[in-house]
Amino acid sequence: MIRDYITADLAQALANAQRSSEIPAVEIPPIQLARGRVQGVDYATSIAMQLARTTRMPPAKIAGIIVKYLAENPDYTAEAINGYVNFSLSASYLGAQVEKILAEPSEWGKTKSGLGKKAQVEHGSANPTGYATIGSGRNVVVGDTLANTLEACGYELHREWYINDAGSQVRVFGASIFARYAQALGRYEPMPEKGYQGDDVIEVASELAKSKGDVYLAMPREQAVRELGLLGIAGVMTHIKATLARLNIRYDNFFSEKSLYETGQAAAAVELLRAKGLIVEHDGAQWFSEDGSPIRSGQARKRTSEDYSAAASAEQRLIEPGAAEGLVERDDLQEPAEKGKKPPIQVVIMRSAAVIPNPEERATYFCSDLPYAWNKVQVRGFNPAVYVWGEDHQADVDRVLAGARALGLPDGAVRIIIYRFITLLRGGQEVRMGKRIGNAIWIDDVLGDIGVDAFRYIMLSRSVDTKFAFDLDLLKEQSDTNPVYYVQYGHARICSIERRVQEEAWPVNMSAPVAVRMTSEFALVRKLLELPEIVETVAGLLQPHHYTTYARELAQAFSKFYDECRIKDSPPDVAGSRLKLARAARLTLAKVLALMGMSTPERM
RNA sequence: GUCCCAAUAGCUCAGUUGGAUAGAGCGUUUGCUUGCGGAGCAAAAGGCCGGGAGUUCGAAUCUCUCUUGGGACACCA
Numbered sequence: 048m049i050r051d052y053i054t055a056d057l058a059q060a061l062a063n064a065q066r067s068s069e070i071p072a073v074e075i076p077p078i079q080l081a082r083g084r085v086q087g088v089d090y091a092t093s094i095a096m097q098l099a100r101t102t103r104m105p106p107a108k109i110a111g112i113i114v115k116y117l118a119e120n121p122d123y124t125a126e127a128i129n130g131y132v133n134f135s136l137s138a139s140y141l142g143a144q145v146e147k148i149l150a151e152p153s154e155w156g157k158t159k160s161g162l163g164k165k166a167q168v169e170h171g172s173a174n175p176t177g178y179a180t181i182g183s184g185r186n187v188v189v190g191d192t193l194a195n196t197l198e199a200c201g202y203e204l205h206r207e208w209y210i211n212d213a214g215s216q217v218r219v220f221g222a223s224i225f226a227r228y229a230q231a232l233g234r235y236e237p238m239p240e241k242g243y244q245g246d247d248v249i250e251v252a253s254e255l256a257k258s259k260g261d262v263y264l265a266m267p268r269e270q271a272v273r274e275l276g277l278l279g280i281a282g283v284m285t286h287i288k289a290t291l292a293r294l295n296i297r298y299d300n301f302f303s304e305k306s307l308y309e310t311g312q313a314a315a316a317v318e319l320l321r322a323k324g325l326i327v328e329h330d331g332a333q334w335f336s337e338d339g340s341p342i343r344s345g346q347a348r349k350r351t352s353e354d355y356s357a358a359a360s361a362e363q364r365l366i367e368p369g370a371a372e373g374l375v376e377r378d379d380l381q382e383p384a385e386k387g388k389k390p391p392i393q394v395v396i397m398r399s400a401a402v403i404p405n406p407e408e409r410a411t412y413f414c415s416d417l418p419y420a421w422n423k424v425q426v427r428g429f430n431p432a433v434y435v436w437g438e439d440h441q442a443d444v445d446r447v448l449a450g451a452r453a454l455g456l457p458d459g460a461v462r463i464i465i466y467r468f469i470t471l472l473r474g475g476q477e478v479r480m481g482k483r484i485g486n487a488i489w490i491d492d493v494l495g496d497i498g499v500d501a502f503r504y505i506m507l508s509r510s511v512d513t514k515f516a517f518d519l520d521l522l523k524e525q526s527d528t529n530p531v532y533y534v535q536y537g538h539a540r541i542c543s544i545e546r547r548v549q550e551e552a553w554p555v556n557m558s559a560p561v562a563v564r565m566t567s568e569f570a571l572v573r574k575l576l577e578l579p580e581i582v583e584t585v586a587g588l589l590q591p592h593h594y595t596t597y598a599r600e601l602a603q604a605f606s607k608f609y610d611e612c613r614i615k616d617s618p619p620d621v622a623g624s625r626l627k628l629a630r631a632a633r634l635t636l637a638k639v640l641a642l643m644g645m646s647t648p649e650r651m
Numbered sequence: 652g653u654c655c656c657a658a659u660a661g662c663u664c665a666g667u668u669g670g671a672u673a674g675a676g677c678g679u680u681u682g683c684u685u686g687c688g689g690a691g692c693a694a695a696a697g698g699c700c701g702g703g704a705g706u707u708c709g710a711a712u713c714u715c716u717c718u719u720g721g722g723a724c725a726c727c728a
Contacts, residue, residue, distance in 0.1 A: 216727090510665085
């Protein structure tokens with residue numbers, strides 16, 4: 048990498064300057080070479096400013112000395128400005144890089160940071176109790192893009208969806224399916240309390256009624272609910288997979304939560320922790336306690352959201368005089384943690400029989416999270432195992448990380464990213480979605496109005512840390528004005544040029560070297576060469592929105608080049624150089640679109 | 652109460668290891684076409700980077716604090 052060897056040259060120059068006493072023999076901090084922020088500058092270092100204090104010399108003078116001691120190099124020029132040492136890559140170096148892209152197009156954009164390592168991205172992973180909602184759209188698009196990214200970094204990559212098919216919600220779902228199934232066959236069955244009211248459940252149940260007939264009405268009800276529940280999950284997953292396929296998302300595996308219990312992995316993980324003394328009993332329930340300390344009182348108590356908010360406002364106190372006192376009491380219950388010290392993580396893994404009679408439903412989600420993390424990292428060797436979670440799981444992050452530590456998994460092997468939920472707007476009003484109450488909006492509902500590429504672009508275009516509004520009334524408009532088309536347009540334009548070169552036999556000398564001359568050519572090449580750095584940035588931060596910014600900037604750099612540097616009617620050598628540059632731009636546009644999971648149209 | 656996230660141009664948002672004149676899209680105003688695809692290019696206007704303090708040669712970025720908005724904190728799923 049050019050960056051590494053410029054850094055090495057810098058260190059050498061500094062050492063030489065110190066040897067000849069032009070710079071005092073002070074300790075040199077690690078040299079950081081940043082991307083240039085000024086036009087025409089590829090890299091810059093502020094080392095001279097950092098040395099100003101210890102050397103008692105003005106930064107500009109130090110920078111000047113450094114430049115003097117840098118050996119001549121055909122690949123770059125160095126210049127001291129404002130105390131910075133700026134490096135500009137030479138036209139010959141930039142041209143050679145373009146040739147390199149064209150020589151091995153399939154390698155372009157790949158990096159080596161993950162070579163020889165296995166990684167997993169687990170995303171999607173919603174309860175299999177309904178079709179894929181818009182909300183999960185952000186999850187799968189972000190997850191899929193991160194998976195593409197780690198793959199580009201050289202990881203052997205595995206894409207997984209975790210099916211929460213254990214626990215009591217599955218029974219409620221089964222009962223809902225059963226009721227709808229019976230209704231479809233003309234027999235009235237009431238929906239269970241807190242049942243799933245959505246049309247999707249009706250649809251899946253009717254299909255089952257059609258394909259299976261009335262056999263489940265004849266068998267004992269418990270059995271029918273259980274079996275129909277499993278069939279219902281399968282039906283929902285089939286539908287979800289079809290939606291994912293529309294979004295160009297594929298998985299290597301759908302992992303069953305239930306299987307963790309059937310294979311004994313759940314019990315094994317708990318036993319491992321028990322042997323370490325981290326499983327503690329409290330009020331008949333089993334808890335994981337990070338440091339084995341007894342369970343703090345107050346936690347086991349059922350609380351409502353009002354209990355947490357100290358702001359029992361003045362009005363509220365007037366209406367409910369008891370509220371204020373209640374708060375005081377509850378605050379007492381919560382044992383104060385030592386100041387400046389986080390309390391140890393303590394979380395229920397197995398509910399008490401007194402509270403949940405059914406033994407199959409006593410394990411909590413967290414109880415599955417432990418063996419699942421173990422399975423990913425220790426059994427299957429994924430490092431990192433990336434989890435993509437919605438913000439409703441933010442409290443689980445510390446727990447799972449604590450569990451991973453307790454299980455002895457290597458630091459950093461479990462990486463969890465939390466994305467903020469999107470807000471849905473209809474008629475300017477926020478739409479609250481819920482699968483249970485049956486007003487969810489499915490991804491399939493909007494893909495007709497908004498193309499897959501535009502949908503993915505919207506889901507990717509903002510940092511996962513920010514929530515954003517998805518206006519259901521403006522879908523068409525959001526699609527039409529979507530920046531993805533600008534990016535794709537650049538790609539299609541280049542394809543068009545290449546077609547015409549062929550078909551109309553323009554005089555183009557493709558063996559002429561890439562000669563970078565014009566401002567827009569320099570800018571375009573520099574932008575192209577950023578691709579591997581962007582890939583590494585996305586992989587490191589697990590923030591895929593950087594692609595959308597980069598893709599637009601790249602397309603813009605191409606447009607300016609297109610405007611300034613004509614290929615048609617240029618001398619054959621110039622035309623050849625420019626056509627090669629355009630082709631490298633096409634490959635780079637295609638690569639970044641592919642990373643984002645979008646199509647690369649040759650005509651629009 | 653504790654924790655997480657956000658606050659940057661009229662609107663929607665970028666701003667990776669602290670660095671040079673804080674950027675883009677949309678919107679507004681104005682130019683560019685007998686040019687390889689005008690879904691384009693060029694330009695203008697528009698900013699106490701929520702407030703305050705601190706660290707630093709240097710802060711939108713780091714620390715503390717306050718304000719505002721969203722979310723999480725169950726033997727729910």
